[in-house]
Amino acid sequence: MTKSFISNWCLTFNDFHFLSAVLCWVTTQKEFIGPEGGSLTVQCRYGSHYADHVKYWCHGGTRIFLSIFDDPARLMFTVTINDLKETDSGWYSCGVELASRADDVAYTEVKVFHVCCIFMISAGVSVVNSMVSGEEGSSLTVQCLYTQRFRYLKKWCRSGDPSSCLSTGSEASYEDTSVTISDDRTGAFTVTLKKLQMRDADWYLCSAGQQQVAVQVQVRPHGSTSKLIKSLSYFRHKKHNKLHF
Template sequence: MDSGDVCLYDDTSAGVLMVYFRELNAGHAGTYRCGVNTSHYMEVQLKVQAAFTERVNKSVVVGDEVNITCRIPEEHKSSPKFFCKEDENHICQTVSRSKVKLNDFSDKSLFTVIISDVTERDAGVYWCGAETSHTDFTFISLTTKVQLKLIMPPVLGDEGGSAQIVCPYDPIFNSKKKKLMKSCTDENTLMEMNRWSVNDDTTASVFSVNITGLTAEDAGKYCCAVTLETDVIYLYTHLIIIIKQELLLNKSEGDNMSMECKHHAEYQKVFCKAHEVSMCVNDGVSLQSIRDDGFSLSDETSTGVFTVNISHLREEHSGIYWCGSHIITKVHLNVMRESSVMKKIVFIVCVCVILLLIGGITLIDFKIKCNKTPDPKSLPTIPSSDDDMLYTAVSFHKYEDSVSDATVTFSKDEILTEYTTVIYNMRLE
């Protein structure tokens, strides 16, 4: 039974009737009777004191462990400690000791609860308290409310590409309403649109959202929510967008340089050296762990930019860097030695000079061949047996690609006593 602020649960296997008062107030004070029937019942006098309840929000990465500190009233510090989790019926069920570990402080009004190897089933509302046992009933004072939220690994997507946000949930919430919220607020609840497709696989207890045509505006924090009557249980993740425009930096050893990275105050800064961005986001080398005095960071929150400065560059600084927060830029840094730079410059100059020389020689040779005329003295002569006659034989070979014919006229000079045979190979144009 659930009347809104009071829940009753009959645990037949344990032979126990559980009564849970939610949001206890002065109106709950009074005399209660509980039992099997009117002939077998007991009276319980409930007094409501001043509010002591604390509210704690905890976030933990899936697979990690979480430490919860609980506080109880002084009058209950010698009582056995109690830790429970609300189920779908809002009954606070005892958590298995194999899953959690309770440790007392020297101050008996405090104790800690450690939940190891956290999974999506561990998300939800927990209560810390102390119990007081009587002959026929046990009274449990729940004094610390803990909302445990799970952090999923970040989702990476390329600008213009697609990404999938996967939201696993406890199977007990199969029939409950699920939703995906941007920035974890109800007013930014995402509805199914052209770029968004939603699927709830109740068999696998997984709620997923596919996003296509990613833009920089899609980057940010997302919450996978399961809506209950009074609370929303959710886990959240970050969608990180890798922008298309990459940065290429060529530097020389000994130079100083700066990288400007886009940043939002709500998100963790990312700066690391790695071949893949997934290595960078999950377990890459962060700026804080780079043990190099040449690296320094300046943060300008108002401008949405943080700057990484590297002084006295060395060749080993070369590589691929990723910088940003929810929007990340890929940076190619190439640091060359001074000798290498000079060698490249000398090589380029030499190649240019050689090409110019080859071109000049080729041009001069072409002009010489075009302007050259035959020397008459070098022409072959044939002795004549006729003292009075000069014979000249000229043979012309017309090339096939000539476009016109030509006529050559010779005059006879009777004074000459020699004849010469001259053969010309002419290309008529």
Template sequence: MWSCQHVLFICTVLNCVSGAASLIHVFGYEGKEVKISCPYIKGYESYEKYLCKNGCGYSDVLITTLQRNTSKYLIYDDTKKTIITVTICDLRSRDAGKYWFGVSRSGKDLYTEVKLEVKKDRCCDTVSKIQSIEEGLVSISCPYDSEYVNNLKYICRGNRPSTCLQQAVITSDTKQNGQFRLTDDRKSSIFTVTISSLTLRDSGSYLCGVQRKVGLDVFSAVELEVKGEKS
């Protein structure tokens, strides 16, 4: 059984081999992996499937179900569920672009378009800087677009968006976690994380995150400096 670490995103489009102009939009981070899954209609279980790029000529075919997996591309055809899955490993900016899922058959092959966007795994261009003192508290304000009022909010340490949600110190589902407390002012579209009983170890980078249903999450960056009490 093959595996590829740090899989980030699974995008599914129903009836992708029906001949309709379907589009799978996929997002990933540099250095990570992205998984793309596409169901197909029953009856094509024994047909060869493949992933290709650009014009889908012979030299554009990246991997097929008749090939062995490579260090870059992994392919798996679940014939029971009629789902073809390709994992692209170790993403780079050059991997961004247009791909196609193909099903080989007599006459014209069946295709589904895939658009892959690759972003750097760091954030952000603008960083808010705040200060506080040991044993005090600090409030980090995280504004968000009003369209995300019902979405999950969270905060994590560091500046890597790809692992932020998994390493979140608190989310809007928990609201209180030790020294961290999260409140969400839905009218103002601002969620606030209060950190109490500060120590010098609390200094560093934080990311405010808002989970999106489609695409990568939205982030803003904060740099916290905790100063020791003056003697």
């Protein structure tokens, strides 16, 4: 099957669910939660046919130009919102621009809360910053917040690898040569990654009970001054009046 045939199939016969479900889709979590003043990273996943398409982030039907990182190898793009405000709460959409039909989008709700109000969050688990970074050889800390009904078992896992999970025991802590987990049992547990290596850069999950939230860990090479986030530079095509990157 050629790429052009797949393209026509996706755009013209999208009601045939079995192929469109494999190649032509956009999805994300139903909600993302973050504390006022912190940051939030939204993961938007898409089908393989959309790897070369324009990606965007919308609020109320308006495209918002924030830091967006597209990773075609993992079929995922991420949007980072910094310095969260309560007014940032609301419905958003991850979008993929299409030429021959309506864009493909997935909707999610962003909820921003005061740290003092963490126990009112229905989802139960959140993080102070959903993206953290550090230099190779140094340490970094992730603070995970939870409601009291999830105050028992806590886990730190590499996303997509259940065998990597590290959990707190009866002492509410865990420690080895590269990771320390400390639970204060009052609504927060802290994960410290020690002696960072480049291979530590990945997506991780803070888990409490059956609830979990994603955290992106980025590692800079020792002595590097390069930027961690690739910000897509959008420009308006004068002839077609479309957004590209």
